[in-house]
Amino acid sequence: MDRGAVLTHILNSKAVSTLLGGEPPASVMLNNKYISPLTSEAQETDGSVEDSLGSVDCAIHTSLAGRKKTVVLVGPEGSGKTTVLEKLIVDWAEGASLQNFSYVFYFCLREMNFLGGALSLETLLQHSNCHIPPESVPGVLQKPDKVLFVFDNLDQYRHSRDPSVHTLCSDPSQAASVSCLITSLLQGSLLRGTSFVVATRPTTCLEFLSGTRIEVLGFLNPQREAYFNGFFTNPTMANTALMHMERTLGFYDFSTSPRFCWTVCSMYKSLMDAGAELPDTLTQLYINILVHLIQALSLTEACNRELVLALGRLASRCSLDHHSSCTKDEMDSFGFQQFRTSVGVFLQGDGLGPDTHFFTFHSQLMQKFIMAVFFFLDKSVSGGVEKMLEKHKGHTKFLDLFLSGLSEPVQHKPLKTLIGELNSEQIVDFKSWLKSSLQAALQGYHKDAYRHSLCLLHQTQNESLVKEMVTPSTKAGICYDTLSLQDCVALNYVITCLGEIERLCLYNVRNLTEENAEVLAPAMSLSHKIILSGSIMNNGVVLHLASALSKGITEELDLNHINLGDEKFTILCTGLRDCKQHTIKLSACNLTSCEALVPVLTSETSQLRVLDLRFNELGDKGLINLCKALWSPHCKLEELQLQHCQLTSVSMEALSEALCSGHSELRKVNLTNNMIGDSGVEALCKSLRHSLCKLQSLIASCPDLMEALMSEHCSLTELDLSLNDLGQEGALLLCQALSRPGCPIEKLRLVRCALTQSVFRELGLVLRSGTQLKSLFVGINTVGDQGVKHLWDAVAHPNCLLEELDVEITQMTDACVEDLCAAIRASKTLKNLEMSNNLLTDASVPALVKVMQESDNMQEMNLKYNDFSEDVFDMLEECNKIRY
Numbered sequence: 001m002d003r004g005a006v007l008t009h010i011l012n013s014k015a016v017s018t019l020l021g022g023e024p025p026a027s028v029m030l031n032n033k034y035i036s037p038l039t040s041e042a043q044e045t046d047g048s049v050e051d052s053l054g055s056v057d058c059a060i061h062t063s064l065a066g067r068k069k070t071v072v073l074v075g076p077e078g079s080g081k082t083t084v085l086e087k088l089i090v091d092w093a094e095g096a097s098l099q100n101f102s103y104v105f106y107f108c109l110r111e112m113n114f115l116g117g118a119l120s121l122e123t124l125l126q127h128s129n130c131h132i133p134p135e136s137v138p139g140v141l142q143k144p145d146k147v148l149f150v151f152d153n154l155d156q157y158r159h160s161r162d163p164s165v166h167t168l169c170s171d172p173s174q175a176a177s178v179s180c181l182i183t184s185l186l187q188g189s190l191l192r193g194t195s196f197v198v199a200t201r202p203t204t205c206l207e208f209l210s211g212t213r214i215e216v217l218g219f220l221n222p223q224r225e226a227y228f229n230g231f232f233t234n235p236t237m238a239n240t241a242l243m244h245m246e247r248t249l250g251f252y253d254f255s256t257s258p259r260f261c262w263t264v265c266s267m268y269k270s271l272m273d274a275g276a277e278l279p280d281t282l283t284q285l286y287i288n289i290l291v292h293l294i295q296a297l298s299l300t301e302a303c304n305r306e307l308v309l310a311l312g313r314l315a316s317r318c319s320l321d322h323h324s325s326c327t328k329d330e331m332d333s334f335g336f337q338q339f340r341t342s343v344g345v346f347l348q349g350d351g352l353g354p355d356t357h358f359f360t361f362h363s364q365l366m367q368k369f370i371m372a373v374f375f376f377l378d379k380s381v382s383g384g385v386e387k388m389l390e391k392h393k394g395h396t397k398f399l400d401l402f403l404s405g406l407s408e409p410v411q412h413k414p415l416k417t418l419i420g421e422l423n424s425e426q427i428v429d430f431k432s433w434l435k436s437s438l439q440a441a442l443q444g445y446h447k448d449a450y451r452h453s454l455c456l457l458h459q460t461q462n463e464s465l466v467k468e469m470v471t472p473s474t475k476a477g478i479c480y481d482t483l484s485l486q487d488c489v490a491l492n493y494v495i496t497c498l499g500e501i502e503r504l505c506l507y508n509v510r511n512l513t514e515e516n517a518e519v520l521a522p523a524m525s526l527s528h529k530i531i532l533s534g535s536i537m538n539n540g541v542v543l544h545l546a547s548a549l550s551k552g553i554t555e556e557l558d559l560n561h562i563n564l565g566d567e568k569f570t571i572l573c574t575g576l577r578d579c580k581q582h583t584i585k586l587s588a589c590n591l592t593s594c595e596a597l598v599p600v601l602t603s604e605t606s607q608l609r610v611l612d613l614r615f616n617e618l619g620d621k622g623l624i625n626l627c628k629a630l631w632s633p634h635c636k637l638e639e640l641q642l643q644h645c646q647l648t649s650v651s652m653e654a655l656s657e658a659l660c661s662g663h664s665e666l667r668k669v670n671l672t673n674n675m676i677g678d679s680g681v682e683a684l685c686k687s688l689r690h691s692l693c694k695l696q697s698l699i700a701s702c703p704d705l706m707e708a709l710m711s712e713h714c715s716l717t718e719l720d721l722s723l724n725d726l727g728q729e730g731a732l733l734l735c736q737a738l739s740r741p742g743c744p745i746e747k748l749r750l751v752r753c754a755l756t757q758s759v760f761r762e763l764g765l766v767l768r769s770g771t772q773l774k775s776l777f778v779g780i781n782t783v784g785d786q787g788v789k790h791l792w793d794a795v796a797h798p799n800c801l802l803e804e805l806d807v808e809i810t811q812m813t814d815a816c817v818e819d820l821c822a823a824i825r826a827s828k829t830l831k832n833l834e835m836s837n838n839l840l841t842d843a844s845v846p847a848l849v850k851v852m853q854e855s856d857n858m859q860e861m862n863l864k865y866n867d868f869s870e871d872v873f874d875m876l877e878e879c880n881k882i883r884y
């Protein structure tokens with residue numbers, strides 16, 4: 001076996017580079033441009049899975065050294081399969097690897113489609129691998145374990161490999177069809193013990209092939225960087241090109257394809273050499289490519305147009321019949337006769353030279369792009385864009401993106417000068433379709449449609465269209481649970497066009513990468529409110545967020561339920577100084593220290609007014625730190641949510657002192673579910689009595705607070721003591737405090753406080769006494785009609801200012817309805833009554849409907865979950881102020 005002959009055969013290949021087809025593997029290797037593509041995992045097809053991230057080359061070597069004799073390389077078009085295979089053979093021939101094999105045979109199965117008749121394996125080997133001397137073939141075949149067969153392009157092999165349709169052969173000298181020989185080899189009946197490497201696109205069914213499966217991922221960012229550095233001799237150019245590609249195209253899946261990288265590098269180089277602008281979108285890239293290819297053919301404008309039309313017919317046919325190729329006869333019918341010598345730049349042939357039988361596009365993307373151009377070019381296309389997209393359903397990925405880009409005159413201008421005017425009617429038709437589908441998607445709730453519409457807008461690069469379509473009524477901040485880089489680019493583009501946005505909703509994003517955050521940073525800066533709750537963030541993401549916040553207009557930031565921890569929180573705080581946030585929600589963020597917040601709150605320009613720190617294990621140390629900020633004249637904090645923060649009386653002392661310092665602007669503090677105990681309460685009560693304390697709303701589960709209400713300095717307007725067993729004594733004490741002349745409480749919640757009828761009687765007296773109470777919530781206290789009657793009587797009293805009353809689940813029956821109606825009629829202030837979950841029946845309905853209809857004040861009465869039958873639904877329906 002002559003390894004030298006193999007080397008010469010491969011490395012002296014006459015194949016030439018084309019912009020869309022790529023650089024022949026031999027040239028890649030000879031020019032030292034080979035970079036091993038990546039594989040994400042190696043999987044055993046028999047079910048057991050083995051993870052491995054690394055180079056495809058290593059994965060093949062490892063597999064061939066192991067037990068399995070067959071390796072199946074699966075990767076999309078242009079992912080580098082052929083190049084890997086040829087490199088493998090060259091390395092073997094040079095003695096660098098796979099030395100356990102004495103013979104390696106390469107077959108391009110696409111080229112074997114038309115190898116007709118019957119022939120033996122021996123003849124096949126001589127026919128296809130002419131570097132083997134005929135006399136050595138029998139010797140080769142006697143040592144199957146020393147032989148490696150390399151089968152490329154399995155997806156393009158048109159004959160059956162189903163063992164049941166062939167009579168498998170076992171004798172290398174026996175003549176059979178080529179498909180039978182290939183099947184017999186792969187099935188192990190012929191040359192048992194031989195090894196195989198088979199390459200295919202994922203489109204092929206691998207049913208009859210077992211072995212180690214290696215997914216070819218292609219190039220990720222580091223390989224792309226290496227590739228660009230190898231392609232451009234000038235490092236500055238390489239860097240410019242790479243950065244540009246990563247920002248404008250690197251977010252598409254197909255950017256991992258080495259062939260795509262080759263096309264981009266070649267195109268970019270040509271544009272850079274000519275001093276031209278690099279493309280901003282995928283559509284612009286393909287316009288550049290098409291212009292470049294057509295210009296190189298030097299045809300007339302009419303011929304250019306005819307060629308594109310012929311390509312368009314071919315592209316449509318390939319897409320419609322779910323084939324990627326067309327026969328020579330079909331090609332003629334599409335109008336390719338005069339372009340036989342020119343089509344090579346767009347198409348690849350199945351077979352060689354004049355024997356070519358099938359043609360297929362080098363690149364699926366180019367096929368889609370040509371279809372889009374064809375739509376705007378061909379006057380015979382009828383039925384409009386909707387019909388066309390419907391016709392190609394399932395194969396339209398990227399088609400509408402290209403159509404969007406091409407529909408813009410600024411973008412299609414370079415093409416127009418080469419192939420003539422596009423069909424203006426089709427453009428108008430497309431634009432109207434685009435607007436209506438954008439409108440539907442942007443106002444709808446379908447996340448994928450929403451995202452796609454942003455991508456369509458991105459392709460148009462039309463700022464005024466963005467402003468027209470994305471209005472405040474469209475949900476410009478629709479939520480994302482997963483976020484591709486492509487989504488980020490489109491979203492950022494749209495928000496940048498808008499100049500600013502009310503809400504950017506990014507909650508529960510599981511894959512918020514540093515790269516995504518970097519792309520989205522400008523959009524974040526332009527958002528008044530950013531919701532990131534529940535998303536997963538690493539330090540890098542937080543850094544970009546902090547930087548965006550420090551430069552931007554964000555006033556409200558929702559980071560609830562993000563596992564920030566103190567480290568990331570410290571990074572975030574660097575961006576919060578001197579910025580405009582007035583509300584920051586940090587509930588359940590795994591924070592234990594508030595140290596980093598102090599400089600934020602005390603910064604001269606701090607605007608922070610509302611801080612939600614619920615469900616963080618701050619402990620006393622955390623709150624004591626925070627209290628330091630409250631002493632600062634710059635701290636503008638007005639509301640502090642501190643539920644479930646593991647606070648004890650120790651920090652209450654500090655809080656109380658800060659509240660009385662005269663500097664604190666705090667108006668509202670929620671301390672429920674802490675362990676502040678009696679001494680903590682005492683400390684707080686002290687501050688409530690203090691004349692410098694500005695607190696208006698204190699929510700805590702501590703009945704003793706009522707004592708503080710007796711102080712003439714107390715300025716609390718809101719009090720929530722729900723879910724506390726106040727006891728008769730506590731509740732009566734409270735009523736006493738409420739009746740104090742000048743008591744400022746306007747809103748009182750005593751839901752589920754085990755209140756008794758006597759407490760209701762006292763509350764009735766309080767309401768009649770001329771108190772400020774406007775809202776009273778006393779639901780879930782089972783006092784029955786007799787208890788609630790005290791409230792109805794009070795509501796009817798002219799001193800009572802109550803506007804809102806909640807008596808849900810108090811066991812009211814029909815017996816109370818007369819008093820209730822009288823109260824509504826007499827009250828000049830009552831607007832809302834919450835009476836759900838009581839025992840009212842149909843008998844009460846006529847009176848309730850009547851009183852609600854007649855009342856000018858009443859806005860809503862909730863009667864849900866009472867004992868009504870369907871018979872009264874019509875009657876209830878008559879009054880739209882009643883909910884039932």
Ligand SMILES: Nc1ncnc2c1ncn2[C@@H]1O[C@H](COP(=O)(O)OP(=O)(O)OP(=O)(O)O)[C@@H](O)[C@H]1O
Pocket residue numbers: 021022023024025028033034035036037075076077078079080081082083084153201257258259260262
């Ligand atoms: N490892 C590599 N290093 C550098 N360039 C590569 C590499 N692999 C592929 N390329 C470039 O990408 C082009 C396409 O690669 P190749 O033909 O190997 O892909 P493929 O997966 O076999 O494609 P298809 O599925 O269309 O047959 C090559 O012509 C070359 O320009």
